[in-house]
Amino acid sequence: MSPILDRTAVTDAPILDVLAERWSTRILDAEAILDEAALASALEAARWAPSASNTQPTRFIVARRGTDAHAAVFGALMGFNQAWAGDASALVVVLAETETADGTAQPWALYDAGQAAAHFTVQAHADGLFTHQMGGFLPDAVRDAFEIDPRLRPLTVIAVGTLGDPERAPEALRERENLPRTRRPVAETVIVDD
Numbered sequence: 001m002s003p004i005l006d007r008t009a010v011t012d013a014p015i016l017d018v019l020a021e022r023w024s025t026r027i028l029d030a031e032a033i034l035d036e037a038a039l040a041s042a043l044e045a046a047r048w049a050p051s052a053s054n055t056q057p058t059r060f061i062v063a064r065r066g067t068d069a070h071a072a073v074f075g076a077l078m079g080f081n082q083a084w085a086g087d088a089s090a091l092v093v094v095l096a097e098t099e100t101a102d103g104t105a106q107p108w109a110l111y112d113a114g115q116a117a118a119h120f121t122v123q124a125h126a127d128g129l130f131t132h133q134m135g136g137f138l139p140d141a142v143r144d145a146f147e148i149d150p151r152l153r154p155l156t157v158i159a160v161g162t163l164g165d166p167e168r169a170p171e172a173l174r175e176r177e178n179l180p181r182t183r184r185p186v187a188e189t190v191i192v193d194d
Contacts, residue, residue, distance in 0.1 A: 008021050009021075009023075010181075012186060018126045019122065022121065022122060024130075024131065025177060026085075026132060026169075026177060027084070027164040027165070027173060028084070028089070028164045029161060029162040030087035032089055033089070034090055038124060039090065039124075042127070042129065043062075044123075045119040045120060046120040049112070049116040051112040051115070052108035052111075052112060055112070057096050057098070057106050057108075058097075058112060058113040058116035059095040060092055061092065061142070063091045064089065064090050065086075065090065073093060073137075073157060074091060075145075076139075076157070077136065081136045081137065081157075084159075084169075085157075088161045090159075091157055091159060091160070092157065092158040093154055094158065095153060095154050095155060097109055098152070100151075101151070109153075114155075117156060117158065121158065124160060130161060130162065137156075139153070142154045
């Protein structure tokens with residue numbers, strides 16, 4: 001297997017290795033068996049993510065490759081995501097409960113679900129899985145396929161699996177995977193530091 005360049009982030013301040021080393025690949029092994037223990041740990045990490053007033057508004061759809069659920073989630077992906085995400089061992093939809101059963105709005109639900117997704121990806125990486133979050137999907141197609149309660153809002157789809165062989169990937173995808181990782185400087189991100 002041809003190696004992908006070192007993807008460890010060059011940071012301006014020290015951060016945890018698991019954060020610096022985590023990256024979102026689009027090259028996944030289409031034949032790898034999903035590490036169910038690692039997936040369970042990623043879901044457990046997401047379960048323990050902070051949430052406002054412990055409301056725990058995050059829900060997941062776990063769709064394993066080869067199932068009708070995987071086909072339904074894959075069918076909801078848009079554009080370029082369909083070119084590579086089908087190789088994922090699982091497609092995990094992250095949803096937020098935006099209001100309670102009695103109709104009370106939960107305005108913090110999106111933030112909390114984002115934290116749960118972040119915890120999921122960091123734990124998955126720590127256990128050897130690779131993830132890639134996608135906003136390019138049709139939420140209503142997911143909603144229809146799984147008859148989702150209107151209180152639940154599909155937010156993102158996470159491709160989960162094992163790193164694939166870059167030599168089997170199209171050249172344009174390999175080039176994209178080897179681009180330097182960049183982020184805007186902290187000084188441009190923090191708008192007040194007094």
